[in-house]
Amino acid sequence: LEDLMLDLMYHLPAQRKLREFVVTAEMIHTREINWSLLEKAG
Numbered sequence: 001l002e003d004l005m006l007d008l009m010y011h012l013p014a015q016r017k018l019r020e021f022v023v024t025a026e027m028i029h030t031r032e033i034n035w036s037l038l039e040k041a042g
Helices: 002-014 025-030 035-041
Strands: none
């Protein structure tokens, strides 16, 4: 979880249009951020 949050801390501020991002259980289990969801949300 800490590694995911660290990645998000550096990547999310660049996403100006993004207002909310949800860390899912799947992301925690796979230890990967689903960037395709991020692109769709923004």
